[in-house]
Amino acid sequence: MFKGNRRTDLMSRTSSGIAQVLGDAASGIACLFDPGTGAQAKDRLFQSDPESCGHPADDQDCSRQIDALTQLPNRKVFFDHVNRVCSSADDTPSFGLIVLKLSRLKHINAHFGYGRGDMMLAHVSNELATYVRKLDQRNYIARTGDAEFSFIVHNVEDDCELKVLGYILLAIANVPHIHENFYARLDGNVGVAVANSECLSARELILRADLAMQEACKNGSNETAVYTPSLKTGPIRNRKIESELRLAIESREIYAVYQPQFDIISGQMVGMEALARWKHPELGMIPPTEFIDVAERTGSIVPLGQHILRLACRDAVAMRGAPCVSVNLSVLQIVQDDVPEFTRHVLSATGLKPSRLKLEVTESAIIKDSKRIFDTLTSLKALGVSISLDDFGTGYSALSYLTDFEWDELKIDRSFVAKALKCDKAQHIAQTIGGIAEKMKARLTVEGIETSAQRDLFASIGYQVAQGFFYARPMAYADLNLSPHVLNKQ
Ligand code: C2E
Ligand code: MG
Ligand code: MG
Numbered sequence: 001m002f003k004g005n006r007r008t009d010l011m012s013r014t015s016s017g018i019a020q021v022l023g024d025a026a027s028g029i030a031c032l033f034d035p036g037t038g039a040q041a042k043d044r045l046f047q048s049d050p051e052s053c054g055h056p057a058d059d060q061d062c063s064r065q066i067d068a069l070t071q072l073p074n075r076k077v078f079f080d081h082v083n084r085v086c087s088s089a090d091d092t093p094s095f096g097l098i099v100l101k102l103s104r105l106k107h108i109n110a111h112f113g114y115g116r117g118d119m120m121l122a123h124v125s126n127e128l129a130t131y132v133r134k135l136d137q138r139n140y141i142a143r144t145g146d147a148e149f150s151f152i153v154h155n156v157e158d159d160c161e162l163k164v165l166g167y168i169l170l171a172i173a174n175v176p177h178i179h180e181n182f183y184a185r186l187d188g189n190v191g192v193a194v195a196n197s198e199c200l201s202a203r204e205l206i207l208r209a210d211l212a213m214q215e216a217c218k219n220g221s222n223e224t225a226v227y228t229p230s231l232k233t234g235p236i237r238n239r240k241i242e243s244e245l246r247l248a249i250e251s252r253e254i255y256a257v258y259q260p261q262f263d264i265i266s267g268q269m270v271g272m273e274a275l276a277r278w279k280h281p282e283l284g285m286i287p288p289t290e291f292i293d294v295a296e297r298t299g300s301i302v303p304l305g306q307h308i309l310r311l312a313c314r315d316a317v318a319m320r321g322a323p324c325v326s327v328n329l330s331v332l333q334i335v336q337d338d339v340p341e342f343t344r345h346v347l348s349a350t351g352l353k354p355s356r357l358k359l360e361v362t363e364s365a366i367i368k369d370s371k372r373i374f375d376t377l378t379s380l381k382a383l384g385v386s387i388s389l390d391d392f393g394t395g396y397s398a399l400s401y402l403t404d405f406e407w408d409e410l411k412i413d414r415s416f417v418a419k420a421l422k423c424d425k426a427q428h429i430a431q432t433i434g435g436i437a438e439k440m441k442a443r444l445t446v447e448g449i450e451t452s453a454q455r456d457l458f459a460s461i462g463y464q465v466a467q468g469f470f471y472a473r474p475m476a477y478a479d480l481n482l483s484p485h486v487l488n489k490q
Contacts, residue, residue, distance in 0.1 A: 065077045067143040069118055069121060069122055069143075070121065070122050070125035070126075070143045072125055072129065072141060072142050072143040072149070073142040073143070074142065074143060074144070075142065075143075075144040075145070075150075077142060078140075078142035078144055078150055079202055079206070081140055081142070081152065082097065082152060082202035082205060082206065083201075083202040085140075085152055086195065086200045086201055086202055086205065089195065089200060091197050092197070093195040093196060093197070093200060094154065094155055094156055094157065095152060095153060095154045095155075095156055095194075095195050096152075096153050096156045096159065096162040096192060096193060096194040096195060097150065097151065097152055097153075097192070097193050097195070097205045097206060097208070097209040098150065098151040098153060098162060098165065098166055098169065098190060098191070098192050098209060099144070099148065099149075099150050099151075099190065099191045099192075099206075099209040099210055099212075099213045100128070100148065100149045100150075100151070100166070100169050100170070100173065100188055100189075100190050100213075101145070101147060101148045101188055101189050101190075101213055101217070102121075102124070102147040102148070102149075102173060102186045102187070102188040103147070103186070103187045103188060103189070103221060104184075104185070104186050104187050105117055105120075105121065105146070105147040105186060108120060108184050108186070112182060112184065116182065116184070120177050120184065120186060121147070123177070124172070124173050124186060125141070125143060125149060127172050127175075128141060128149060128151075128169060128172055128173070129141045131168070131169070131172055132151055132153065132165075132169075135153070135155075135165075136153070136154045136155050138152075138154045139151065139152065139153050139154055140152040150206070150209070151169075153165060156194060158194060159192060159193070159194045159226040159227070160226075162192040162193075162194055162226070163192055163224050163226050165192075166190035166191075166192050166224035167190070167224050169190060170188050170189075170190055170222050170224065173186050173187075173188045174186065174187065174188070174222065187221040187222055188221070188222060189213055189216040189217045189221065189222070189223050189224070189225075190213060190216055190223070190224040190225070191209045191210060191211065191212030191213025191214065191215065191216055191224075191225055191226075191227065192209060192212055192224065192225070192226050192227065193205055193208035193209040193212055193226075193227035194227075207232075208227040208231075208232075209227060211227060211231040211232060211235075212225045212226055212227040212228075212231060213225070214231075215231055237283065238294070240282075240283065241283075241286065241290065241291055241294050242294050242298060244280070245291060245294055245295060245298065245300045245304075246298075246300050246303065248278055248280070249300065249303050249304050249307050250303075253278060253279060253280065253281075254276055254277065254278045254291075254304065254307065254308075255276075255277055255279075255311065256274040256275065256276060256277070256308050256311040256312055256315070256477070257274075257275050257277050257474040257475055257476055257477075258272040258273065258274055258275070258312075258315070258325075258474060258475060258476075258477055258480050259272060259273045259275060259467055259472065259473065259474040259475070260272045260323075260467070260471060260472050260480060261273065261323075261324075261326070261445065261465050261466070261467040261471075262465065262466050262467070262471050263464065263465060264446075264455060264458060264459045264463055264464055264465060264466040265459060265464075269321065269323055270323055270324065270465060271323045271324035271325065271326060271358070271465070272316075272319075272323055272324075272325055272326070272480065273325075273326040273327075273328075273360070273467065273474075274308055274311065274312035274315075274325060274326065274327045274328070275288060275328075275474045276288045276291075276292070276304065276308050276328075277474075278291055292304075292330070295330075296330055296332045299336065301330045301332050301333050301336070302333055302336050302337045305327075305328075305329065305330060305333040305337075305339075306337075306342055306346075308327060308328075309327050309342070309343065309346055310346055310349075310350070312325045312327045312357075313325070313346050313347060313350040313352040313357065314350045314352075315477045316352055316356055316357070317350050317351055317352050318481070319477075319480075319481055320481060322356065323356070324355075324356050324357070324358055324386070325352075325356060325357060325358070326358040326359070326360050326388060327357070327358070327359055327360065328359075328360045328362075328390065329359040329360060329361050330362075331361065331362070331373055334372070334373050334376045334377075335372065335373075339376055339380065340376060340379040340380050340382075340383060343357070343359075343380060343383060343385060344383055347383070347385075353384075354383050354384030354385050355384055355385075355386075357385045357386070358385065358386040358387070358388050358408070358409065359377075359380060359385060359386070359387055359388065360388040360389075360390040360411065361373075361377065361387065361388070361389060361390060362390045362391050370401075370404070374404055374405045377405060378405070381406070381408075386408035386409060387405075387407060387408050387409075388407065388408060388409035388410070388411050388445070389401070389407045389409070389410050389411065389442075390411050391411065391413040392410045392411055392412050392413060392433060393412055393413045393415075393416055393429065393433060394413045394415065402436065402440065406440070407440065407442045408442060408443060409442055409443040409444070409445055409465075410433060410436070410437045410440075410442050410443075410444055410445070411445040411446075411447055412430060412433050412444070412445070412446050412447070412463075413447075413448075414446075414447050414448020414468070415448075416429060416430050416433075417430075417446060417447070417448040417449060417450070417454055417458070417468070418448065418450075420454065420457055420458070421453060421454060421457060427457070427461075430446075430458070430461060430463075431461050434461050434462045434463065438462065443464055443465060444462065444463045444464050444465070445463065445464070445465040445466070445467065446458045446463045446465070446466050446467070446468075447466075447467045447468060448467075448468045448469075449466045449467065449468030449469075449470045449471065450468055450469050450470050451470055452470065454468075454470070455470060
C-alpha cells in the first residue's frame with residue numbers, strides 16, 4: 001500500500017503522512033464550493049477502474065449506480081466490485097476493506113442547512129478518493145451509506161497498515177471547513193478488515209469491517225478499530241444471553257450461591273450474600289455482571305429477582321446457625337414490581353423471619369425516581385427487613401441518599417479495599433465512611449477482603465462485618481451448610 005520499506009517505513013511516514021494529508025486537504029478548502037469537484041471525481045473513478053459499474057458502456061445504468069452528490073459508486077456497485085476482487089485473488093491476498101462512518105453530518109444539516117452538509121460531503125469524498133487513489137491506482141472508494149464511505153485498499157501487508165490508513169482517512173475527514181462565517185468539522189469512525197485465505201468473500205469482508213467500525217464507535221469519536229473474531233462471537237453471545245435468559249430463570253438454570261460474611265473481630269459467620277449464577281449448557285458459567293445488565297434492559301430482572309429471593313429465603317430457613325441472608329435488589333425491580341408485597345409473600349411462604357433478610361441496593365442505581373425508591377424501601381423496612389447500601393463510594397455518591405433514608409448497613413465497595421493498604425487517600429475515605437456509618441447507626445460492612453492484612457486494617461478502623469475471598473468464595477448452599485470450618489474464620 002505504502003511504497004518503500006514496509007512497517008518501519010510506514011510508521012515513520014505516518015505522522016508526516018498525516019501532516020501532508022492535512023496540508024493537501026486544507027488547501028482543498030477553497031474548492032469546497034466548486035461545483036466541478038464531483039464531476040472530476042467521477043472521471044477519475046472510471047479512469048482507475050473501468051469496470052466500476054459492471055456495464056461501463058451503459059450510461060443510464062451507470063447513473064443509477066452512481067451517487068449523484070459524490071459521483072461515487074453506491075453500495076450495490078461496491079459489493080459487486082468486492083466480489084470481483086475476492087474471486088480473482090490468490091491464496092495470499094494482499095488487500096483489505098475500510099469502512100468510514102462520518103458523524104455530525106445530521107447536526108451540520110440541522111444547523112447550516114442541507115446545502116452546506118452536501119457540499120462538505122462532496123468535498124470530503126473527493127479528498128478521500130484522491131488520497132487513496134494516489135497510494136495505489138487499484139484502490140476503490142464508494143459511498144455505501146448516507147454518511148458512510150467504504151474502500152478496497154490494495155498492497156496491504158497486515159491490519160496494522162490498514163489501521164494507520166484508517167487514521168489518515170479520519171484526519172482527512174476531520175479537516176475544518178471554513179467559508180466566510182461558516183466553520184464546521186466532521187467527525188468519524190473507521191473499521192478495517194484484511195482479506196485472508198479464510199475470509200475471501202465480499203459478504204464476510206464487509207461484515208467484518210462493519211463490526212470493527214461499530215467497535216470503534218463504542219470507543220468514542222475519531223477512533224479506528226481492527227476486526228478480531230471476538231467482535232463476531234460477542235454479539236452472538238449477547239443475543240443468546242438475551243433470548244435465553246427468561247427460559248433460564250424458569251428452567252432453574254439460574255441459581256443462587258452464597259458467600260459467607262463474618263464478624264471481623266470474632267471470626268464468627270454472621271450472614272451470607274446470595275449471588276446469582278447461570279450455568280449455560282453451551283456457554284458454560286456466565287457471570288452475573290454479564291446477565292444482570294441484560295435482565296435489567298429486557299425486563300427479566302423482575303422474575304430473576306423474585307427467583308433468587310425465593311431461593312435465598314428458602315435456603316436461609318434451613319441454614320444452621322440462623323445467619324442473616326442478603327439479597328441484591330435491582331432498582332429496576334422496584335420500578336417495575338410491587339417488591340414489598342412480593343417479599344411479604346415469600347417471607348410468609350418460606351417461614352423466614354423478616355429480621356433475617358437484608359436487601360442490598362446499589363447506590364449508582366438510585367438516581368432515577370429516588371422518591372419512589374425510598375418509599376418502597378421504607379415499606380420494606382416496615383416489614384422488618386434490613387436495607388443495605390451496596391458498593392458504597394462508587395457510582396454517583398450523593399450524600400442526600402444518606403439523609404433521605406435510614407440505612408441499616410453501609411457496604412463499602414471493594415475497590416477501596418484493594419487500594420487501602422497502598423494508598424493513604426483510600427484509607428482516609430474508608431475511615432470517613434466508617435465515621436458516617438457510626439453517626440447514622442448503620443452497620444459497617446467491607447467486601448472484597450483478600451488478605452489478613454486487609455482484614456486487620458479494616459478491623460482497626462471500626463468495620464464490623466467482612467466478606468471476601470480471604471474468608472470464602474461464593475459456594476453452593478450444600479457446601480456452606482455442611483462445612484463447619486467455614487463458620488469460623490480467625
Ligand atoms: P455485589 O453485590 O457487590 O457482590 C459482590 C461481588 O464481589 C460478587 O461478584 C462476589 O463474588 C465478588 N467478591 C466477593 N469477594 C471478593 C473478593 O475478595 N475479591 C474479588 N475480586 N471479588 C469478590 P459476583 O457474584 O460476580 O456479582 C457481581 C455483581 O452482580 C454483584 O455485586 C451484584 O451487583 C450483581 N448480582 C449478583 N447476583 C445478583 C442478583 O441476584 N440480583 C441482582 N440484582 N444483582 C446481582
Ligand atoms: Mg451485593
Ligand atoms: Mg457490592
